[in-house]
Amino acid sequence: MTTFLLVRHGETDWNFERRVQGQADRPLNDTGRAQASALADELESEPIDVVYSSDLVRAHETARTVAERKGLPVIALPELREKHFGSWEGLTEEDVLARFPEARRGHWGDAETNEEVTSRVLAALQRIAETHPHGRVLVVSHGGPLRALLRHCGADGTGPIGNCHVARIESLEGNLRAVD
Numbered sequence: 001m002t003t004f005l006l007v008r009h010g011e012t013d014w015n016f017e018r019r020v021q022g023q024a025d026r027p028l029n030d031t032g033r034a035q036a037s038a039l040a041d042e043l044e045s046e047p048i049d050v051v052y053s054s055d056l057v058r059a060h061e062t063a064r065t066v067a068e069r070k071g072l073p074v075i076a077l078p079e080l081r082e083k084h085f086g087s088w089e090g091l092t093e094e095d096v097l098a099r100f101p102e103a104r105r106g107h108w109g110d111a112e113t114n115e116e117v118t119s120r121v122l123a124a125l126q127r128i129a130e131t132h133p134h135g136r137v138l139v140v141s142h143g144g145p146l147r148a149l150l151r152h153c154g155a156d157g158t159g160p161i162g163n164c165h166v167a168r169i170e171s172l173e174g175n176l177r178a179v180d
Contacts, residue, residue, distance in 0.1 A: 086110035
């Protein structure tokens with residue numbers, strides 16, 4: 001069985017400004033760096049065999065903060081990136097609704113679909129589980145992919161996920177289930 005510790009990256013200025021970040025490569029802000037450090041403290045006594053992260057700087061920096069304390073490298077995977085929001089990236093919710101009124105009806109425009117995100121992230125986790133069949137794996141990603149994984153496991157994946165929040169899932173013979 002592979003145990004995954006799933007973590008959303010620390011805060012960025014765009015998180016604070018409530019902008020659609022998507023795959024825009026924004027760094028952590030001071031709050032985000034403090035959150036990453038607090039995460040490293042929280043996971044200090046947690047056994048972790050390997051650390052994976054999205055290749056976007058906000059996730060990679062969060063992962064690196066934990067990994068350095070564990071003496072581990074960070075393996076970056078583009079498949080763990082946030083959903084690509086297309087034309088919406090960089091906009092606030094008000095901007096999106098003003099420019100794209102169809103968004104009120106749930107139309108995502110030129111964004112990656114939720115199904116595409118789920119498929120991409122599940123494939124990455126499956127490969128990680130196959131590579132580390134009995135491992136304890138830290139995965140630092142983004143809200144969209146983590147919600148997709150939690151929904152897939154039957155957990156509540158509808159609400160917001162806090163920065164540097166840890167959720168645990170397990171993979172046994174290719175089946176994922178939420179632990180907490």
